[in-house]
Amino acid sequence: MKNNKVTLVIFFLILSLGGVLRFNHILDLGPFMADTAWRLSETRFLIESLRWIKEKPRFIAIQEDLGGESPTDSFREFIIAKNLGEFVPTNAKSYLTFFTAFFYLAFRLPLEDAGNVMAATFGVLTILMAFVLGKTLYDAHTGLISSAVVAVSAYQIIYSGRGFELSPAIFFVMLSTYFYYRSRSLEENSISFLWLTGLSAGIAFGCHTSLSILPVILLLYEVHLFLSPDRLPLEKHVKRIGVLVISTLIPLLIAEIVYLYLRVLTNYPHFTYFEQLLFRFRQQGGWSRRVDADALILPRTLLILEGYVVTLLLLGGVVSILRRWLSDHRISLADLIIFTQFLLPLIWWSPHHNHIPRLLLLSLSTLPLVSARGGLALVGFMAARVGRVSLPQMITVFTLIVLVTGSYNSWELTNLKPGYKAAFEYMGSHEGDKHLSTLPYVSDVYYKGSFSPLIEGLAISNIKRLFTNGGYKYLLVDWQKYHLLKHTRYAWLYRVEKECKPVHEVSNSVGLYKPFLYENSYSPETLGQEMFNSMLQDQGMGLIKIYDLADVVKLP
Known part of the structure; x- marks a missing residue:
């Protein structure tokens, strides 16, 4: 009983610390990455489309169409008036958009803050889910260390509204894993838990397309069940697989219906959700399997983002699982789940040409549990040699060490200030003057009045034309200029x-x-050591700079 109270107190401390690390200065950030800003534009597109439909019912649009006035042109004029230009959703991350829209409408947050607050909230829920998942698959000690790893992980904090809003994807992967394990351990409710497994997996995939491997892994677990001594009759296996497939598709069909509904009622030819998926897969399919870069970039990136302590625990966890597997000549379901969800995405994505860490979202869902198993193996080894300290006491001390070292590594992240709000306050003081931007999606979120971004690469001669005839006056240059300078x-x-x-x-x-x-994708491996070093030495990396185009056009 005493140990349970201590566990709850420590978990409350972990949850509080994780909340501070995620919500500290959250309203000062705003969007400062292209992905987040694009999603906010899509959120506005979704909300404004629904408002247009509410103000202009479909039957009125049909009457106008019959009368010679195109509802498509009417809607296009409407979204241009809302500073959305010719925006077309293509990211296929519909559930991140839905969650952002919910927080924006339900809590009346400024749009530029809604995504960050949404992600921070799911980030805290992920800490809770890590504890529940660790406790369910193993024991309370595993859950405690897992939640501590999640709470102070810089990787997880970045995805909790610090530049990216991907914590919902991790949360729903964990939720899907929890329900699947329950479907295998509670026979009387197995089908109900399978429905929840698929629904959670579908929502996770609707948050990020890299999670397309998750349904494959769930089917792998079904193969494990079929080959195990506890296998079910064939018809029950077929039913389980059918439930998994159908329930996973349901959230995707809901997203398709939402975007199809908008397209039919606005008569505006934007992509539906399935068309967005096809666009993304076609866009990425040509280069995603090119093996022309260092396959160790993603493992090294894990080291950079998670830190040395968690990486060492991670290696210890992998080794301990392999040792149990080899000694027992079988692998438990819990070990299979955390091992495959961590390792398979790492193996699958590492040889790919695109070495973006967010491809490892699936690995992040069980990385804390693998680290916790490594930590418990280390604690057990030490407890066997230090007889005066009990195992629960040593686990408590070890958890506090993880919290302290992790907080030290990630605290800098919580105090980073992107500066875009201040930059656009300056731009806002010159209302009516257009500007060019190296990060147009972020510019688009902050625009007021007649500001408008420019995406295309330009020569000096074209800039002179825009300055002279187009009304453009400023050029905004930020640290993501290196995307363009490739x-x-x-x-x-x-x-x-x-x-x-x-x-x-x-x-x-x-x-x-x-x-x-x-x-x-800025690393010594992708850019070359010389270019990477020059970036770190570039003072412009720590500045957002605004230039007067009158000075730029004077360049010969």
Whole structure:
């Protein structure tokens, strides 16, 4: 009883610390990454489309169409008036958009803060889910250490509204894993838990397409059941697989219906959800299997983002699971679940040309449990040699060590300030003047009045034309300019930064934080050591700079 109270007290401490690390300065951040800003634009597109439908019912649009007025043109004028331009949703992350829209409407948050608050909330729920999952698969000690790893992980905090909003994906993967384990351990409710497993997996996939491997892994668990001594009659196996497939498709069908509903009622040719999926897979299919880069980039990235302590525990957990497997000549369901969900995505994505850490979202769902098993193996080894300290006491001390070292590694992250709000306050003081931007999606979120971004790469001659005839006055350059500078057509930016003096500068501390660099495919392996070092030494990485185009067009 006493141990249970101590466990609950420590877990409350973990949950509180995780909440502080996620919500600290959350309303000062706003969007500062292209992915988040794009999603906010999609959220606005979704909400404004529904408002247009409410104000202009479909039968009125049909009457206008018969009368010669196109409802498509009417809707296009409406969204242009809302600063959405020709926006078309293509990211196939519909449930992140739905969750953001819910927080925006339910809590009346500013749109630029709604996504961050949503992700931070799911980030705290992920800590709770890590404890429940660890306790269910193993014991309370595993749950406690797992929740501690999640609470202070810089990787998890980044996905909880610090640049990215992917914590819902991790949460629903964990939830799906929990329900699946229950479906195998509670025979009387197995089908009900399977329905919940598939629904959670479908929502997770609707948050990020890299989780397409999750349904495959769930089917792998069914193969494990079929080959185990406890296998069921064939018809029950077929029923289980059918339930899994159908329940996984239901959330995706709901997303398709929502976007199809919008397209039918607005008569505007934007992508439905399934069309977004096809677009994404077609876009990525051509290069995703190219093995032309270092296959160890993602493992090294884990080391950078998770830190040395968690990485060592992770290795210990993998070794302890393998040792049990080899000694027992069989693997338990719990070990199979955490081992495959951590290792298979790492093996699958590491040889790919696109080495973005967020591809390892599935691995992040069980990484804390694998680390916890490694930590418990270490604690058990030490407890056997230190007789004066009980195992629960040693686990408590070990959990506190994880919290302290992890907080030290991640606290810097909670104090990073991107500076975009301040930069656009300056731009807002010049209302009516358009600007060019190296990060147009972020610019689009903050736009007021007649500001508008420009995405295409331009030569100096084109900039002169836009300055003279288009009403453009400013150029905003941020640390993500290196996405653009991979292409030679952006070489003019080098000249601008070298030869022109900015009219305004804002501190942008995220540009020098390595995890954000790795999340944007900036690493010594992808860019080359010389280019990577030059980026870290570039003072512009820590600044958002605004240039007057009148100075830029003077360049020869």
